[in-house]
Amino acid sequence: MRKGVKGAVIGTVFAVMLGGAGYGAYNIVSALDGDGGTGASGETSEKSGPPSGDEVAETTKAFFAAWEQGRGAKAASYTNNAVEAEPVLTSFGGSGHLTDVKITPSPAQGTTVPFSVEATVSYKGRSKPLTYDSELKVVRGITTGRALVDWQPTVVHPELGKGDTLVTEESASPPIEAVGRDGSVLTKEKYPSLGPVLDDLRKRYGKQAGGTRGVELSIRHTASGAADTSLLTLTEGRAGRLPTTISPRAQAAAEKAVTTYKESSVVAVKPSTGEILAVANNRADGWNAALLGELAPGSTMKIISAAMLIDNGLTTADGPAPCPDKAVSDSATFHNLPGLPPNESATLADSFARSCNTAFVKFSDEIQDDSLTKEAQEKFGLGRDDWKAGITTFDGSVPVSEGPDTAAALLGQGKVQMSPLNMASVTATAITGAFRQPVIVPQSLDGRPLARAEGLKSGTVDQLRAMMNRTATSGTAANAMRGVPGSIGAKTGSAEVDDQATSNSWFTGFSDDMAAAAMAQQGGHGSDAAGPIVAQVLRAGG
Incomplete structure (x- = not known):
């Protein structure tokens, strides 16, 4: 990862x-x-x-x-x-x-x-x-x-x-005073998860923000492009003011939410603008997995898979998507989660809300090997390595597949890799129809070009919103989303990992103009760990 x-x-x-x-x-x-x-x-x-x-x-x-x-x-x-x-x-x-x-x-x-x-x-x-x-x-x-x-x-x-x-010298970049969308100052002490974010922002925008350099004891990271981590300031530099899109209210909720589960991360975005509202991690290794994680997203990927099936005319939300006990693709056999009864007369909305794996696997022989890749890249803006968020991000990966790998990709397994930021963006695109590249620093600050994608047709959006709403109100996400206000929707995910007894927990959801996604390694089912994290952030609002 x-x-x-x-x-x-x-x-x-x-x-x-x-x-x-x-x-x-x-x-x-x-x-x-x-x-x-x-x-x-x-x-x-x-x-x-x-x-x-x-x-x-x-x-x-x-x-x-x-x-x-x-x-x-x-x-x-x-x-x-x-x-x-x-x-x-x-x-x-x-x-x-x-x-x-x-x-x-x-x-x-x-x-x-x-x-x-x-x-x-x-x-x-x-x-x-x-x-x-x-x-x-x-x-x-x-x-x-x-x-x-x-x-x-x-x-x-x-x-x-x-x-x-360890290095003591004149700092590589002037210090910054990063401020949230409400104008309040964001610090590592108040929001510990923002530590690596603020370090990266300082490296990128310290000079543009207009500050002057000081002398500091820092940790020098050898990873390519990694910003130094300041430990002690000997001579104060003058901090330049840097506006960010972070919502202090959402950030505080995210910081608190991830403390409940080890190795967990969450990101919240504003679908109407693409602004990143919160980034939080609770990891022993200190890695910013919320923005840089590269893991199979499990069944949260079914948002993209369902959009692809609808866009390619293979079915609709009310169309057939039978859910048998097992499904075979190129001699590979796929099963559902234990306890899920089969339903041969299920619609796509039924199978989506119940997170039926076999329903999606049965479509794998009807699609082109690059259909899911094109949907991810052209409609959701993923996997092209062209996001310019104002901070280093992983932009998702949905490579062209064949054989059983195609079936696995439909389920968010195999070679598909995402971060919580990617899945929050997927949800934002699914409910608005427009891909708005996530940003943490306003584009107006430096005029950088943002990534673009076609987005989704209004008919596809209507169906996705309805399926996600059903999942959040009566499907696999209902328990986690209980009490979340406004217009809501969600999708759960469990991603199996080799040599790992418990699956990774994934969950993405929305409430009005806020979308969030979370991942908890070895957290189990999506509603077990990642779901409560997302719900807590959505309840706080942006």
Whole structure:
């Protein structure tokens, strides 16, 4: 789902030499540093089982001492991945300009050791203190038996990711004061999910907003195009004012909604304009999956599939779409969710509201291999990589398919990939008939060209709205949408993922001039996790 491989130059060199990390990496780094490969305790005999309390204490003491002394390679030698640890630990006192380091461990909790870090950031005569908490875990080396720090970038700082380093210098872009549609200031502290959004907006519009640069300690991300994450400001720059389309009321509701479910994301848009009203994520990895996620959307894709069937004259909302117990496409057998009774006389509206898979699969032999791709691209504006939202987005992917892949694509599986932003846009197009490319910064700010698409015929829109309304009032989305005011509609989705026992939960819905879509990884059925998230945002309004 997340693209881009991060790494450091030294990591690349050592990987070529060693074919991977581990004890081999430790040997080379330790030898260069004069450690001789004996580790904290000086023992070379192999041991097994979890590290003892004494080993945990010895290893952390040696690791912390080397870190405090600014000896990055030495500190890395006490980890189980010295190749990746060394550039991060070296950047702490190097490009990060962090000195006077004092690390205070708390009592170990088994093999986990919480600790606090105090340091001073000094750069060109300016200095400021920095304090934060982190933790590490001590593990047994697989091949050596040594007690080693289990390397994670978060050991050095809780906001560091794989391949990231610390840098103190004049900021790459002037700071911004991003404001919502009501004129109030949007901050990471008030709206944590907007952190990566505000970083990206600063990188893109800092100079245009008219600010001046300051000096900051930042996390330098190695992913192509990723904006730095500011941690501490030594010298204040002047912030330029940047208008956004974010609704503080919707954003607050979205932030609260995703806290209920792990690995969840939600986006809300205004269908009449394409303006993005809210973006929220609750993820352990900090990834902005709401805008950049690339996952199979499950049966929420049936909005596009139903539109394609109607536009190609294969059926209508009141036309036939039988729902058998199973359906076969090119020798691949597809089933419905457990407990769904078959209905051979079902209409498309019936099968849509009940989320019958086999009804859609039965049409797979009647459509061209590129029919769904054309519908997605030409009517819904997806999969062309041409959105210019004012921030980096994934624009959806519905590749041309054949055989059983075509049937899977109709169900939002196979090679189809979407983000919550994509599905919120799909709902907006379905209920208005017009594709309006989502934006988070007004086009008037920079005059950038927005993506265009044909949109849908009014007859198709009327049928889609009616089917989505039925789904929200008496179909699979009814429980989640109960109490949502106004003119409503929705579609549920469950996406199966290889090697994952529980499906991903997807849900998209609308209330008057607001559409929202959510995804919760391993959340189960669409109405179980993603549905309540969407409903909470829709109830708040924009």
